[in-house]
Amino acid sequence: MDKTSVVTEAEELLAEATGGGEEPAAGEPRFTLELNQDQKDIRDWVHGFAEGVVRPAAEEWDEREETPWPVIQEAAKIGLYGFEALAQFWGDETGLTLPIANEELFWGDAGIGMAIMGTSLAVAAIFGQGTPEQMGEWIPQCFGTPDDVKVGAFCASEPDAGSDVSAIRTTAKYDEAADEWVINGQKAWATNGGIANVHVVIASVDRELGSRGHAAFVVPPGAKGCEQGAKVKKHGLRASHTADVHLDDCRVPGACLLGGKEKLDERLARVREGKKGKGQAAMQTFEASRPTVGAQALGIARAAYEYALEYAKERRQFGRAIVENQSIAFTLADMKLEIDAARLLVWRAAWMGRSGQKFENAEGSMSKLKAGEVAVWSTERAIQILGGNGYTREFPVERMHRDAKIYTIFEGTSEIQRLVISRAISGVHVK
Numbered sequence: 001m002d003k004t005s006v007v008t009e010a011e012e013l014l015a016e017a018t019g020g021g022e023e024p025a026a027g028e029p030r031f032t033l034e035l036n037q038d039q040k041d042i043r044d045w046v047h048g049f050a051e052g053v054v055r056p057a058a059e060e061w062d063e064r065e066e067t068p069w070p071v072i073q074e075a076a077k078i079g080l081y082g083f084e085a086l087a088q089f090w091g092d093e094t095g096l097t098l099p100i101a102n103e104e105l106f107w108g109d110a111g112i113g114m115a116i117m118g119t120s121l122a123v124a125a126i127f128g129q130g131t132p133e134q135m136g137e138w139i140p141q142c143f144g145t146p147d148d149v150k151v152g153a154f155c156a157s158e159p160d161a162g163s164d165v166s167a168i169r170t171t172a173k174y175d176e177a178a179d180e181w182v183i184n185g186q187k188a189w190a191t192n193g194g195i196a197n198v199h200v201v202i203a204s205v206d207r208e209l210g211s212r213g214h215a216a217f218v219v220p221p222g223a224k225g226c227e228q229g230a231k232v233k234k235h236g237l238r239a240s241h242t243a244d245v246h247l248d249d250c251r252v253p254g255a256c257l258l259g260g261k262e263k264l265d266e267r268l269a270r271v272r273e274g275k276k277g278k279g280q281a282a283m284q285t286f287e288a289s290r291p292t293v294g295a296q297a298l299g300i301a302r303a304a305y306e307y308a309l310e311y312a313k314e315r316r317q318f319g320r321a322i323v324e325n326q327s328i329a330f331t332l333a334d335m336k337l338e339i340d341a342a343r344l345l346v347w348r349a350a351w352m353g354r355s356g357q358k359f360e361n362a363e364g365s366m367s368k369l370k371a372g373e374v375a376v377w378s379t380e381r382a383i384q385i386l387g388g389n390g391y392t393r394e395f396p397v398e399r400m401h402r403d404a405k406i407y408t409i410f411e412g413t414s415e416i417q418r419l420v421i422s423r424a425i426s427g428v429h430v431k
């Protein structure tokens, strides 16, 4: 895709996002949860890839703990990995296609799912905060081409700044003579950190302003002073690469500041005058992505539930299928109930986010919190239903349980989501 088409597509999407939906014609229902044909087609297409390509590869890449480049390439070849796919998912003005696609992909496998979708966090930052020129320049470089696939990384967290994003120590200083930003710091737990073609780095341009002094920078491919630190060995999501990223006097062109210097200077001036800033660089990216992350957790939960249901119908003890015992059947009923309830929260938040409605009660956080906790609980119950088999690596539910756990930790822990929700509903600065 050339630069102009990315810009045009991005501009069209932005215009659509602010335009609102069409009024239904007389006689048409105003509210429906029935998916339209496009949504069903995309769901089935992603499901087919998840079932045919992702699932069969899941165990191997989990054991290897490596990025599954051949699977990402397959996804790119069929058009599932790339800006066009994300734009297509995002283009649905109901907001549902993006969570639906994520749920299906992560139903296939979450580690590989994250290897494919991890790039979208960097893309979301560029799309949300960049100028049309920056989108055109950097988004295609996050993905590469089907013959030479690349990934992107979004680096906000640091060893001493996880939940507390305001504690970020990485600095960016402007060298006016060279029109370059000089970035110094250490980023932690970055998905695709160090192996990415494009890194989006959150840095402080004014430490005194806390998180309101943050800005997002693109670190272009091959930039000197941007190196991978230790690769993290993980409990789950092991097909997805996670690593520290070191930034040592890393110089990036002035044009790599997302949104541009003029906008940053205006924002900082407003903040210094005591006026409200328009939100923080890292938080803006997280807010937009929470329902999508919730949908990923849902995919894992559903996969475990389906596996446990089939197993319970086949496994016989005491002369009957174990599903004939209420304790097993009721657990499965509760799993289905919780998953469907979580999906409704995810879809509501996705619809609200896409139609530009304000999350007055932290509905984005609610969706991610519920889906993450349902995924951890359902996968644990699935292990219980499979008994000894559930605990072994011969059966996939233990991997699903390991994968699910991260969904109560990253993109805001469950405690932080509760903090956000309780502050939103009470108006009190709950600590």
Ligand SMILES: Cc1cc2nc3c(=O)[nH]c(=O)nc-3n(C[C@H](O)[C@H](O)[C@H](O)COP(=O)(O)OP(=O)(O)OC[C@H]3O[C@@H](n4cnc5c(N)ncnc54)[C@H](O)[C@@H]3O)c2cc1C
Binding pocket: 121, 154, 155, 156, 157, 159, 161, 162, 163, 164, 188, 189, 190, 191, 192, 234, 237, 242, 406, 409, 410, 411, 412, 413, 414, 415, 416, 419, 431
């Ligand atoms: C696999 C993986 C991938 C990741 N990918 C990325 C990425 O791509 N980019 C990125 O920037 N980061 C990424 N992260 C980092 C992730 O976002 C952080 O780990 C997360 O935000 C939590 O921060 P922390 O680990 O420092 O925990 P801490 O903030 O130290 O929290 C520890 C515990 O204290 C609790 N806690 C903290 N503050 C409060 C409070 N005020 N009230 C109540 N409880 C509190 C937390 O809920 C948690 O239970 C990733 C992490 C992992 C493990």
